[in-house]
Amino acid sequence: MILNNCSGVSIMQQDAFDQNQKAFTTYPSIECNEEITITLDSVKVNILCRDSMKKPTAGRADTNNEIWVIGRKMNDKVVLNQFILGHELQHLLNWKDGRIANPDGEN
Numbered sequence: 001m002i003l004n005n006c007s008g009v010s011i012m013q014q015d016a017f018d019q020n021q022k023a024f025t026t027y028p029s030i031e032c033n034e035e036i037t038i039t040l041d042s043v044k045v046n047i048l049c050r051d052s053m054k055k056p057t058a059g060r061a062d063t064n065n066e067i068w069v070i071g072r073k074m075n076d077k078v079v080l081n082q083f084i085l086g087h088e089l090q091h092l093l094n095w096k097d098g099r100i101a102n103p104d105g106e107n
Contacts, residue, residue: 059084
């Protein structure tokens with residue numbers, strides 16, 4: 001198990017994180033020692049507390065640094081799907097700097 005360094009993570013969330021990390025480590029890689037810093041000005045994250053946007057969309061991003069994700073209310077707090085948020089953030093990073101892979105696998 002890989003710890004995600006956050007307290008209060010449910011067993012289901014930890015299992016999902018472990019599976020995602022396991023898949024990530026199977027990507028072929030070449031040695032890389034560079035550090036990339038990307039500054040995104042005024043990123044806006046819109047959280048929609050409902051079951052869907054336009055099915056089957058779970059999230060989306062645009063070139064104006066805006067992200068939309070679905071949130072769910074649990075114990076008076078809004079919970080986000082971290083994988084979807086990360087996926088949409090990676091779109092913003094890719095659009096800003098082509099060295100970052102498109103999360104949809106397109107060039």
